[in-house]
Amino acid sequence: MSCLPGGLFTFRPHSRGASGSACPDPAFPLRHALTRPRTGAAATRRPAAAQPEPSHMRLTRYFLPVLKETPAEAQIVSHRLMLRAGMIRQESAGIYSWLPLGYRVLRRIEQIVHEEQQRAGAIPVLMPTIQPADLWRKSGRYDDYGKEMLRIRDRHDREMLYGPTNEEMITEIFRTFSGSYRDVPKMLYHIQWKFRDEIRPRFGVMRGREFLMKDAYSFDVDRDAAIHSYNVQLAAYLRTYERMGISAIPMRAETGPIGGDHSHEFLVLAETGESEVHYDGAIVQKRLGERAVDWDDRVQLQEIFDEWTAPYARTGETHDAAKFEEMVPEERRVSGRGIEVGQIFYFGTKYSDPLGATVTTPEGERVPVHMGSYGVGVSRLVGAIIEASHDENGIIWPESVAPFHVGIVNLKQGDGEADAACEQVYGALKGLGLEVLYDDRDERAGAKFATMDLIGVPWRVTVGPRGLKNGVVELTSRKTGESREVPLADIAGVCAPILDRVANASADVTI
RNA sequence: CGGAGUGUAGCUCAGCCUGGUAGAGCACUGUCUUCGGGAGGCAGGGGCCGCAGGUUCGAAUCCUGCCACUCCGACCA
Structure with a gap:
């Protein structure tokens, strides 16, 4: 199975039609507006x-080429509205041009992700869309990945690929330039276009073949430090989604061979969501808000993790009906659908081992770094926000x-x-x-x-x-x-x- | 990749079964009347009917092949 960001964010709708839930907008700005002093940055x-x-x-x-009529190919509301509002134009199955209006929204979302990643201490980089096949042979994934990977050859007949994800490459980058415990912790991220040759792309940008994604990768000396990095990203995600005006609930995800409870998917509640979700209704009201966060404070970040992961919230995959009933009073039990817009994952030494990404400890011991990866579906969020926030007249x-x-x-x-x-x-x-x-x-x-x-x-x-x-x-x-x-x-x-x-x-x- | 569809004007579609040189609405151009929730009249412009073969006096229409897109499934997990 895939535990990697490259395997995230597939989408399958449950039903069509009406809007789901988005955070309520902040207070109507009209009242007190004249007397309220300007504040903030x-x-x-x-x-x-x-x-x-x-x-x-x-x-x-x-x-702004808006359409009065709905193009025939669009099945779900976000796709229909993005086409009608002149945000995108399909160029091929699952591949879109972003027209001016759509591009503005995409950039806004991207900017929020950048700001919150950097606030949390992650450092921006940009890795290429095209990668050499050899790198993937090293990790053993070149053959595993199958037809979803778009394989191409350059003029010298070298085997290349359009990257579906970047674990191998970032691990190589870290390995090349880092060797000491003094070089960690480090958290690098990039926002880049990726390509997965989906068998059947659909639903507009929600499940395209080409998509814009933020991927962050953390490097730590041991598990405890890596868990802190994980918690940092979890808190950063809470801030990120809150700023976008949506409620994305962290839900326990499958962790695969690594085990433990350190993978969470973030789901936006929407009736058209691909995932079945079960959660304690109280969690929807939770807000990180303007809480001051000391990103180096392991205790505080652990508390945030505990606070948000204590209430029951799981997708269909990890749902445990008995536990749900035991943990949540009946009136707060909610079951519905959600759209996955992010996933965070601690995977230990899964890549650092085979690729030889090690650091030397103060005691002189060489140990593989503990890593995590953290994805946000940037282009998918455009659709997800619309799914969660629209009415019969259009987008809100x-x-x-x-x-x-x-x-x-x-x-x-x-x-x-x-x-x-x-x-x-x-x-x-x-x-x-x-x-x-x-x-x-x-x-x-x-x-x-x-x-x-x-x-x-x-x-x-x-x-x-x-x-x-x-x-x-x-x-x-x-x-x-x-x-x-x-x-x-x-x-x-x-x-x-x-x-x-x-x-x-x-x-x-x-x- | 299996199954089912669809390709006709910028968009939504009719015409195809039953072959005879292409239509509607919206959009666009001009004009008049309208003007607080996608107005109406008049006059216009716009299509190699997905591509390539074939059948026929004649093909959007029938046949074959190819391509693209969509839906269901499998896939993503």
């Missing part, structure tokens, strides 16, 4: 004056991953007063540092509303003659549908909290 880190003006934030200049993006924070709908394009008011709102929101999509097309109101709903922009400012007569515009939440009139001059103040929330958890790191 955003106010200082994004000087408005330094913002260039990308012209593509006006819809007439953007590339959590603020943190939304392609645009605010959309402006001009109800009477070409009308001097409406145009001027839109420009004023547009300028004010951009000035804050928010990313704004201004629908300046000469379209009817209904078409503009439908587009904004479909692409899931979390906040919409509606500007029309009716409101302007009273000097107000309308601010509407995509998620709740709740609206409120805002004096034109106050729009920036009212929207400021959005930026605070979005930038709130953003770490001071660069790639």
Whole structure:
């Protein structure tokens, strides 16, 4: 069996249709907005004056090929909505182009993963997509991997492959440059495109052949140290998913030949999920929130691990009905479906042994390093978030991953007063540092509303003659549908909290 | 890889059974009327009917082969 990230994230839907669960958005920003002081990093880190003006934030200049009708091939809701919202285009079975809107979301998710990995102490690298076959012969996996591995030959007839995962390569990198206990602990990660030649790709980006994935690898001198690295990644994942506005529950996973309880899959609850899940309903409410984490504190990280793994939460594979009933009071027992969006794994010396990745201990003994690997399905998350957060009109993006924070709908394009008011709102929101999509097309109101709903922009400012007569515009939440009139001059103040929330958890790191 | 389908305009599809030189809606262009939830009229543009053979006076239509895509299964585990 495969215990490796390369074997993760297959997807099989259970049912079609309605939305599942996403974390509720943070509080509606309208209340108290005018009196609430600006807080957080955003106010200082994004000087408005330094913002260039990308012209593509006006819809007439953007590339947003939305479809009114649903393409025939899309079976599940996230696939349908990604096609309709002009996020992706299929180029071959399981292979997609990311169009501007989809690319924006993908980059946002990727950025959050980068920030949280680095916050937790992992170091970014980038390994190639193409690998030599010899490396895989060394680990013995070249023949094991089968037809899922895309094998190619270069002009000199050398055997190469498009990487389905990178354990071999990262282990070689570590082995080459590290030899002492002083060189550990180390945690390296990369976000790279991978290819698995699935027999039957389906469900859009949820189970493509080419997919973007974060893989982190930890190197430690012994098991205890490796378990700490594992706990660090678990906490980092909790932060990562919370920032994306989704609830991904760590569930005990199969550990294969290594044994122990150190593999967890993170599942987003959604009715269309591929995995059967059983869990203590109380865990859904748990939040790491703004808890200060000392990433070197083994005790604290162990406590976080214990806190999140104590409640019963398992997939169908590891489910134990008797234990479930014993551990969880009946009213909190929940069974449903989930989409796997990450997996963390401690695998000891499985690769360091055959590949000879050792360090010398203070006592002069050469020992193989203890490793773990930690995957996040970056491109898959785009689909998973949509599965967990949509309605009959389209996508409902959590603020943190939304392609645009605010959309402006001009109800009477070409009308001097409406145009001027839109420009004023547009300028004010951009000035804050928010990313704004201004629908300046000469379209009817209904078409503009439908587009904004479909692409899931979390906040919409509606500007029309009716409101302007009273000097107000309308601010509407995509998620709740709740609206409120805002004096034109106050729009920036009212929207400021959005930026605070979005930038709130953003770490001071660069790639 | 087994089974079942589908390839016709940018998208959703009809036409194929029963061969006679290609259609609708949406989208697009122009125009008029509309204008707070995907409006309506008029006038236009757009297709080597997946590819290659074959049958026929004549093929989108019938036959053969190939290719691509989709669905079910197996696979992922």
